[in-house]
Amino acid sequence: MSQTPPAGGHALAQIISDRLGKAERLRNRGEPPWGVDFHPSSSCAAAAALVPEAPGEEGEPLSVAGRLLALRSSGGIVFADCHDESGALQLVASREGSQPELVERLGELDPGDIVGARGRPFRTQRGEPSLRLEGLVLLAKALRPPADKRRGLTDPEQRYRRRYLDLLSEPGARQLFRQRSDIIRGLRRALDERGFLEVETPVLQPIPGGGDARPFSTHHNALGSDLYLRIALELYLKRLLVGGFERVYELGPVFRNEGVSPRHNPEFTLLEIYQAYGNLASMQELCQDLVGAAVRAAGSSPALESERGLVSLEPPFPARPMAELVAELTGLDPEPLWEDPDRFLQEVMRLGVEPPAQASPGRLLFAVYDQLVEPNLLGPCFVTQYPVEVSPLARLGPDPRFVERFELVVAGRELANAFSELNDPLEQRRRLTEQARLRAQGEEEAQPFDEDFVEALEHGMPPAGGIGIGVDRLVMLVTGARSIRDVLLFPALRPSPGEA
């Protein structure tokens, strides 16, 4: 390994080469730059708390481990900021207070290096909690420098592509992902307390059902069959209701072969819950409870600043039929138009709404709601009475044009989707047959027919309530994140040219 920097080379190449040289010199001295064990007795934050108040006084010896993010050498004294997950502690080596060798060794380390340090806690003249070094061991030499110490990593591409650098240089990033974990744990705890069983169903499915979305496809070599990554959890969880489990949920990734945006990632985390002998009312209550659990777990206030304005997540959330919201917010009353689809279509187009391919009254109503009402609905609001045409898995309501379904809308976004589940196998067969017909006509998002699922219903599924919650969007809402990429550790990006 050459120790001479390349003449006229790239700055980064020079840095790496220089650091490699340092690593090599350490190795030659019998100090391996990687792979040494070290077990700190204390976290940096805990050590800082043990520092005596009086200047000049020293505490009992202890050890910490972490990454050096700044080194300041001033002649015979060297300061280094050691960071671990808990916080930071300043390491100090001075000719009068430590072995001279330690001053030397600390001084030749680089920002980014991970070290183990032993010493006595004390306070510097300026009052900074510090550790007077009595021992120092390099645990991992960093060959590349950390991000800019002043500004951190501001290029969003780099933040997402090399998340570890973002986490390292932005304390807020780590905090956000800790909140995400807290929220997910809060949801699980709330469900566990209510007697729900967490299950795992296939990610690879022969028929990707339960939602309207285009799937990713793959192939199983040994089986010689095509498989799809699941777009929803619904049909397998309902099979479990047939099987006698009465309260089940699954929280995990689903995959949709669709566009990427600040609110969409091709893989995202979905929570689906099914409760035998539940209905729409029990799902509303559960939904409110879970949103509340998420807010509490995140340590957030129920009064949240969203892109659309201030939102209060204090229950209860009001419930409003879709047709009522449309009439109120667009002035278009769907009721008198229901028997006159042609006029309905005209009125819809007059509002500037892109009409659906199949212009039935229900689809027209949904189009107006979807394009004009939902995006402007601050909420929280349970939007109820969805047209049957757009809800092939939900039970009909008293008015057979509509199903017993709600979506929870907050700040113009769907946060949850719930039904009284359809358990009539004959009706389900008709609805899925209709979906298959639309699919054959080229509607790629219509649901494929799943004979095995219908057969399961023919064995008898108890009446049930079910709900799906977009976990990433819930996390965004309660943490105030603007982009879904901010709440996903490794969001979807195109492969960079170098790794394509």
Added chain:
RNA sequence: GCCGCCAUGGCGCAGUGGUAGCGCAGGGGCCUUUUAAGCCCAGGGUCGCAGGUUCGAAUCCUGCUGGCGGCACCA
């Protein structure tokens, strides 16, 4: 998939037609209490990629790649 904006040393930025500059980081040196330490010295990029216009392009044009935002689809 469509539209708009962006792309300069490791990081953050300036430079809108005459052959690139600043701060941080990195290298050498001074300094025993610093904490965005300070001071001195030297170094590093041909300006995302490929073409084109021009006597001459980081700077104008075209295409491509990547990112961001919006639309479409959806959660």
